[in-house]
Amino acid sequence: MDTPSPQKPYDRIVLHYAEIGTKGGNRRTFEEKLSRNVAGAVGQYGIGSIRRESGRLSAALRKGADLEAILDGLGRVPGLAWFAPALSLEPDFEAITKTVVAMASQHPDTTFRVTTSRSHKQFPMKSPEVNREVGAAVVEAMGRKVSLGHPEVTYGVQIDKTRAYVHWDRHEGLGGLPVGTQGTLIALLSGGIDSPVAALQMMLRGCRIHLVHFLNRSISTNRVAKKIKALAERLSLFHGPLNLTIVPFEELQREIVMVVPAKFRMIVYRRMMFRIAERIREEVRGLGFVTGDSVGQVASQTLENLRAIRHGVDWPVYSPLAGASKIEIINRARAIGTYEISIQPHEDCCSFLVAKHPETRARLEEVLATEQFDVDHGVEVALAARELHHFDPRGTQRKPGEDRT
Ligand code: ATP
Ligand code: MG
Numbered sequence: 001m002d003t004p005s006p007q008k009p010y011d012r013i014v015l016h017y018a019e020i021g022t023k024g025g026n027r028r029t030f031e032e033k034l035s036r037n038v039a040g041a042v043g044q045y046g047i048g049s050i051r052r053e054s055g056r057l058s059a060a061l062r063k064g065a066d067l068e069a070i071l072d073g074l075g076r077v078p079g080l081a082w083f084a085p086a087l088s089l090e091p092d093f094e095a096i097t098k099t100v101v102a103m104a105s106q107h108p109d110t111t112f113r114v115t116t117s118r119s120h121k122q123f124p125m126k127s128p129e130v131n132r133e134v135g136a137a138v139v140e141a142m143g144r145k146v147s148l149g150h151p152e153v154t155y156g157v158q159i160d161k162t163r164a165y166v167h168w169d170r171h172e173g174l175g176g177l178p179v180g181t182q183g184t185l186i187a188l189l190s191g192g193i194d195s196p197v198a199a200l201q202m203m204l205r206g207c208r209i210h211l212v213h214f215l216n217r218s219i220s221t222n223r224v225a226k227k228i229k230a231l232a233e234r235l236s237l238f239h240g241p242l243n244l245t246i247v248p249f250e251e252l253q254r255e256i257v258m259v260v261p262a263k264f265r266m267i268v269y270r271r272m273m274f275r276i277a278e279r280i281r282e283e284v285r286g287l288g289f290v291t292g293d294s295v296g297q298v299a300s301q302t303l304e305n306l307r308a309i310r311h312g313v314d315w316p317v318y319s320p321l322a323g324a325s326k327i328e329i330i331n332r333a334r335a336i337g338t339y340e341i342s343i344q345p346h347e348d349c350c351s352f353l354v355a356k357h358p359e360t361r362a363r364l365e366e367v368l369a370t371e372q373f374d375v376d377h378g379v380e381v382a383l384a385a386r387e388l389h390h391f392d393p394r395g396t397q398r399k400p401g402e403d404r405t
Contacts, residue, residue: 009061010061010067010085010086010087010167011060011061011086011087011088012058012059012060012061012085012086012087012088012165013047013058013059013061013070013074013083013084013085013086014056014057014058014083014084014086014158014165014167015034015038015050015056015057015058015059015074015080015083016055016056016080016081016082016083016173017030017031017034017056017057017079017080017081017178018081018175018176019079019081019175019176019177028052029181030079030177030178030181031052031057032052033079033178033179033180033181034057034077034079034080034178035050035052035057036180037077037078037079037178037179037180037240038050038057038059038074038077038080040240040241040393040394041073041074041076041077041237041240041393042069042070042073042074042077044394045065045066045069045070045073046061046062046063046064046065046066046070047059047060047061047062047065047070048060048061048062053119053160054119054160055119056158058086058088058165061085067085071083071085071171073237074171074173075171075172075173075174076174076237076238077173077174077178077238078174078175078176078177078178078179078203078204078206078238079173079174079175079176079177079178079179079181079206080173080174080175081172081173081175082170082171082172082173083170083171083173084156084167084168084169084170084171085167085169086156086158086165086166086167087099087103087165087166087167088163088164088165089163089164089165089166090163090164091120091123091159091160091161091162091163091164092164093124093125093130093133095164096130096134096157096159096164096166097133097134097137099166100114100134100137100138100155100157100166101134101137101138101141101142103155103166103168104138104141104142104144104153104155105141105142107152107153107168108142108144109144110144110151110152110153111144111145111146111147111150111151111152111153112135112138112144112145112146112147112151112152112153112154112155113131113135113146113147113148113151113154113155114130114131114134114135114138114154114155114157115131115154115155115156115157116128116130116131116134116156116157116158116159117156117157117158117159118130118158118159119158119159119160119161120159120160120161122161123159130157130159131157134155134157138155153168154168154170155167155168156168156170174204174238175204176203176204176205176206177204177205177206178206179203179206179207179208179209179238179239179240180206180208181206182205182206182207182208182287183207183208183285183286183287184207184208184209184210184284184285184286184287185202185207185208185209185210185286185287185288185289185290185318186209186210186212186277186280186281186284186286186288186289186290187199187202187209187210187211187212187289187290187291188212188213188214188273188277188289188290188291188292189211189212189213189228189231189232189244190213190292190348190350191213191224191227191228191231191342191344191346191348192292192342192348193292193329193330193333193338193339193342193343194292194293194294194297194321194329194333195291195292196231196234196235196292196333196336196338196341196342197292197321197329197332197333197336197338198290198291198292198293198318198319198320198321199211199235199290199292200235200238200332200336200338201290201320201321202290202318202320203235203238203239207290208239209235209239209242209290210242210243210244210245210280210284210286211232211235211242211243211244211245212244212245212246212247212273212276212277212280213228213244213245213246213247214247214249214269214273214276214349215228215246215247215248215249215349216248216249216250216253216347216349216352217248217250218250219250219347219349219352220346220347220349221347223344223345223346224346224347225246227341227342227344227346228244228246229244229389229391230341231338231341231342232244232389232391233391234336234337234338234341235338235391236391236392236393237393238336240393241390241391241392241393242390242391243284243388243389243390243391244388244389244390244391245280245386245387245388245389246386246387246389247276247382247383247385247386248382248385248386249269249272249273249349249382251378251381251382252269252272252378252379252381252382253269253349253352253353255373255374255378256268256269256272256373257352257353258373259370259371259372259373260370260371261355261370262353262354262355262358263355263357263358263359264358264359264362264366264367264370265353265354265355265358266299266300266305266350266354266355266358267300267305267308267309267358267359267362267367268367268370268371269349269350269352269354270300270309270350271308271309271311271312271367271371272375272378272379274289274309274310274312274313274317275312275375275379276379276382276383277289278313278314278315279379279383280383280386281315286315287315287316288315288316288317288318289313289315289316289317289318290317290318290319290320291317291318291319292319292321293306293319293321293322294319294321294322294323294324294325294326294329295322295323297326299358299359299360300350300358302360302361304360304361304362304363305359305360305361305362307364308362308363308364308367311364311368
C-alpha cells in the first residue's frame with residue numbers, strides 16, 4: 001500500500017454524520033437518505049457506490065474522479081459532520097503503519113498525531129496502542145514531532161473488521177440532518193438577506209423546501225426574477241432538486257392600496273402572502289411554512305405585527321432567525337454564498353405604496369377591519385398566474401410552466 005499518487009490515488013471517501021435524527025429503528029432510513037443525497041450532489045464528479053459501515057458511510061472514488069469538486073460539493077450536503085478522502089487497505093497493523101508513514105512523507109516538518117478508531121474489537125491492538133506504535137514509526141522514519149494537543153496534521157486510522165482506512169485531509173461538513181428526513185415546508189423567499197438563510201436552517205433540520213416568491217410585476221424589472229432564481233439556484237446546491245413558485249402579486253396589491261390605509265398595508269400584504277402560500281402548501285402536502293422574520297428588525301416584525309400577520313394561518317410558521325441578530329444572519333449568508341446575491345438591489349414588492357411610518361403595534365381587529373376587498377378572488381387570480389421553476393443542481397433548469405405546483 002502506497003501513499004496517494006497518480007499510481008495510488010485515494011480510493012474512497014469516508015463520510016461521517018453527527019446526528020441521527022429521530023431515535024429508534026430509523027438509522028437505516030437516515031443513512032439511506034444521506035447516501036442518496038450525497039450521490040445526487042456529487043455523483044456526477046466520479047463517486048461510485050456508497051456503503052453503509054459502522055457509524056459512517058463510505059463512497060468509492062472512481063478512476064479520474066474530480067476530487068476537488070467532490071469535496072466542495074460534500075461541504076454543502078446537510079447531515080455530514082465531516083469527510084475525508086481515504087486509502088482503504090487490509091485491517092492489518094503492518095499495512096496501516098506503512099501507509100501512514102508513506103502518507104506522512106508528504107508533510108515533512110510538520111507536527112502530527114495519529115488518531116485511531118476501531119469498530120473491529122477483535123483487532124489485536126487497542127486504539128491508543130495503534131496511535132503510539134504508528135506514531136513512533138513516523139517519528140523514526142522522518143524525525144517528525146508528535147503534538148497531541150495542537151498537531152498540524154492528524155492521521156486518521158479507522159479499523160473495521162474487513163477493512164481499514166487511513167486519511168489526513170479532513171473537511172468539516174454542515175452538520176444537521178439529511179434533507180428529506182422530514183416533510184416539506186413552504187419557504188417564503190424574498191430577495192432579502194434573511195429568508196434564504198432561514199430556508200437553509202430548516203433544510204439542516206431535514207426538511208424539504210418548496211420556495212415561494214411574491215412578485216409585483218408592474219414595479220419590478222427583470223432583475224428581481226433573476227435575483228430570486230439565482231438564490232433558488234444557490235439553495236438547490238444544498239437541497240438537491242428544488243422548486244420555486246413565483247406568484248404575481250400586483251393585482252392583489254392594487255386592491256389593497258385602494259381600501260387599506262397605508263400604515264396597515266405591509267401587514268395586509270403579508271397576510272395575503274400566507275393565504276396564497278397556504279394553497280401551495282396544500283398542493284404539495286407541505287407541513288408548514290418558513291420565513292426569515294427576525295423579531296424587532298423592521299416594522300413588520302414587531303411581536304404585535306407578527307401576530308396580526310399570522311392570524312388565521314393554521315399550519316406552523318417556523319422562523320429560525322426569530323432570535324438571531326443581523327450580524328449573525330449576515331455571517332451565515334456569507335458562509336452559504338447567498339449574501340452576494342441578496343445585496344444586489346431590487347424592487348421589493350412590499351415597499352409598494354406603504355407608509356413612511358408604518359404601524360408598529362397593529363391591533364388585530366383594526367387590521368382585519370381593513371380587509372374590505374374580495375380576498376378569495378384576489379388569491380385565485382394570483383394563483384392562476386403563478387409560474388413554477390425547477391432547479392436541478394446537476395445543471396438542467398426546466399422552463400416555467402412545464403408543470404404545476
Ligand atoms: P428578508 O431579508 O428575508 O427579506 P426582511 O428582514 O427584509 O427579511 P421582511 O421584508 O419584513 O423582512 O420580510 C419578512 C419575511 O417575509 C421574509 O423573510 C420572507 O420570508 C417573507 N417575505 C417578504 N417579502 C416576500 C416576498 N416578496 N415573497 C416571499 N416572501 C416574502
Ligand atoms: Mg425583505
